[in-house]
Amino acid sequence: MDNILLYLLKVTAGTALFYLTYLVFYRKETFYLRNRIILIFSIILPVIIPLLKIPVTVIQTVTAETSNAIAISW
Numbered sequence: 001m002d003n004i005l006l007y008l009l010k011v012t013a014g015t016a017l018f019y020l021t022y023l024v025f026y027r028k029e030t031f032y033l034r035n036r037i038i039l040i041f042s043i044i045l046p047v048i049i050p051l052l053k054i055p056v057t058v059i060q061t062v063t064a065e066t067s068n069a070i071a072i073s074w
């Protein structure tokens with residue numbers, strides 16, 4: 001149940017972000033075909049993007065611990 005709610009939250013946030021971008025940049029454009037394409041993609045892309053899995057590799061470095069012992073040489 002939590003996965004569905006998280007997915008719907010991501011889709012809603014993506015749709016809102018794309019729509020706000022449309023309102024800011026393309027609202028007053030007179031190229032209606034471009035506006036339709038942008039609005040269709042603003043509905044389709046937020047549905048697809050959360051489904052993509054992006055592999056992330058983490059490289060961990062191992063550091064040698066320093067010793068606090070006093071070295072005595074005879």
